[in-house]
Amino acid sequence: MVHVVSETGGRKGKDYCILYNPQWAHLPHDLGKASLLQLRDWTASVLCSPPDLPAKGFSNQIPLVARGNCTFYEKVRLAQGGGARGLLIVSKETLVPPGGNKTQYDEIGIPVALLSHKDMLDIFKSFGRAVRVALYAPGEPMLDYNMVIIFVMAVGTVALGGYWAGSRDVRKRCMKHKRDDGPEKQEDEAVDVTPVMICVFVVMCCSMLVLLYYFYDQLVYVIIGIFCLSSSTGLYSCLSPLVQRLPLGRCRVPNNSLPYFHKRPRVSMLLLALLCLAVSVVWGVFRNEDQWAWILQDALGVAFCLYMLKTIRLPTFKACTLLLLVLFVYDVFFVFVTPFLTKSGNSIMVEVATGPSDSATHEKLPMVLKVPRLNASPLALCDRPFSLLGFGDILVPAYGIGLLVTFMALALMQRGQPALLYLVPCTLVTSCALALWRRELGMFWTGSGFAKDVPQSPWAPPSADDPQPQKDSDTSLPRPPPGEELAKCPPPPEQPPEVSVPEETGAGAPPQEPVSPVGCTPEPTSLVGASA
Known part of the structure; x- marks a missing residue:
């Protein structure tokens, strides 16, 4: 992160993202331990050769330079030789970690990082040209709430x-x-x-x-x-x-x-x-x-x-x-x-x-x-x-x-x-x-946990579409498939099930039990099935 504040005071500071390589130089994890230094706008130069350095150098400053075609090592070596305390490189392309080799890492003692062009424009728009910056690398918590x-x-x-x-x-x-x-x-x-x-x-x-x-x-x-x-x-x-x-x-x-x-x-x-x-x-x-x-x-x-x-x-x-x-x-x-x-x-x-x-x-x-x-x-x-x-x-x-x-x-x-x-x-x-x-x-595994056609109650009267006579009362109940039990279904609250009452065939015709809905059989007391 780069923390930016205005040298003239005014609005509160703001953080911006930078992408840096800790092998160049480590940054403190706490903002309070980071040095607040003057940012030098040197974006008119790519800082690829000694003539690109200002006459008085970058004494205790952090220069802001354009990306250019030279290597990161060439840039940061010139900045360090000019007295800079860090280097920010502005890039209009996707930010990548500034890399080098082990010999170059050992030679350089100041941090180098990339800043997006969009963030650079926002810094100068929000804080003006006279700003101070501090570079730090806060730790990221393992989990977020x-x-x-x-x-x-x-x-x-x-x-x-x-x-x-x-x-x-x-x-x-x-x-x-x-x-x-x-x-x-x-x-x-x-x-x-x-x-x-x-x-x-x-x-x-x-x-x-x-x-x-x-x-x-x-x-x-x-x-x-x-x-x-x-x-x-x-x-x-x-x-x-x-x-x-x-x-x-x-x-x-x-x-x-x-x-x-x-x-x-x-x-x-x-x-x-x-x-x-x-x-x-x-x-x-x-x-x-x-x-x-x-x-x-x-x-x-x-x-x-x-x-x-x-x-x-x-x-x-x-x-x-x-x-x-x-x-x-x-x-x-x-x-x-x-x-x-x-x-x-x-x-x-x-x-x-x-x-x-x-x-x-x-x-x-x-x-x-x-x-x-x-x-x-x-x-x-x-x-x-x-x-x-x-x-x-x-x-x-x-x-x-x-x-x-x-x-x-x-x-x-x-x-x-x-x-x-x-x-x-x-x-x-x-x-x-x-x-x-x-x-x-x-x-x-096979999806056979539901009974597709549950038999009707043996004491239910035959429907009008079923010409078969009702079985005797001593006929044994059909057993459900293994692991399944007869479906027990309460009547829906919106519309109670209709009760089918056959016409009387004579004055002494016995009353008939109500018919259960198709697929919904009252639970017999003599059968205990395993829940499917």
Whole structure:
């Protein structure tokens, strides 16, 4: 960091990022121990030869020079010979650590660092030409408090999404008898993931990641548009069950022949759709406002993840294992292997997620949860002012212990981590262990944990469509498949199940028991099944 203050007093000092090599000379970790020296604007010179030195040298100053074509060693050797106490080199290109060899490092005793051209202009605009600067290198804390916020959001999203999906699945199985002929369906249909879909999905992910790496400035706006549409849909899906339960706003659109509107949706649902779309548009317009736009992005992201967790289902543990293992290899390859394949030596995954440093648009991909750093380290100004967690790390596995291991690896290695490297083993191992403990691994692997056609109660009367006579009362109950029990379904609170009462065949006809809904059998007292 370079701390800048005006020599004439006035406004408070400000920190700017510099990139330095500690092998030239070490900088103090504490600003209070750093010397506050005069900054000499010598940017009209590249300081590559002795004639570039001022007549009186740089006595107890820190010169600011242009980059030029000579080596860092030639510049810093001239600056040190001229009495400078440090050297700042202005660069319009991507900042790189100023390097040299061991002999040059031993010869030089003053620090040398690179400052971006944009920051140089801001210094002179904010403080004028008469400024003093102090160079220091603060330590970076291992963990930031924002990790707690990300952990709560991620684990909470996975838990709530899993509960929502499971409760909806149970409710649908218990209400097969109810036809939804209303103007709007209460629930969206779920999509079961197949092995073919997994292969197509992974190929698309790889292709999109590579395309973003090479054509980031063109494709980033496509991703932003997709995020606005998908997140507004997810927000609508999350809020619509709450709005439908409100006692007000139940009026519907009049009869018409317009597409979709001919179903006469409720006015309140239309207003909700407009509100969700407006929220995503507001984020799209102000997405680069770092002070508060991240809150909208996280809210829309959580809603999108909940919608996907509710809609996309992995019907078998076999499909789940295939998907996780393939994505495990995908994540590790693009984080740890691609640095050896790129010219810059940077990971394709991290480069795309954080935005390439040479991007002309300086846009960031929105498909992440982001929380700003909460510690007081000035390094938050330099690199990664936000902690990020990709949506894929939320939608694919589940979860908490693996995320804690990810944070530990991030703190120890101080570099971007492929979260699936830790999440996938934790998910698969714990799932297998729990299934083995419950003796349900076979059902879990094949997805046969639910009874598709649960038999009716033996004392229920035959329906009108069933010509078969009712069995005798002493007929034994059919036993459920191993590991499964008959579904027990309470009547839905909105509409109690109808009671079928057959017409009397005579004055002394005995009363009949009510018919249970199809697929929902009262629990017999003589059967105790293992929960599936």
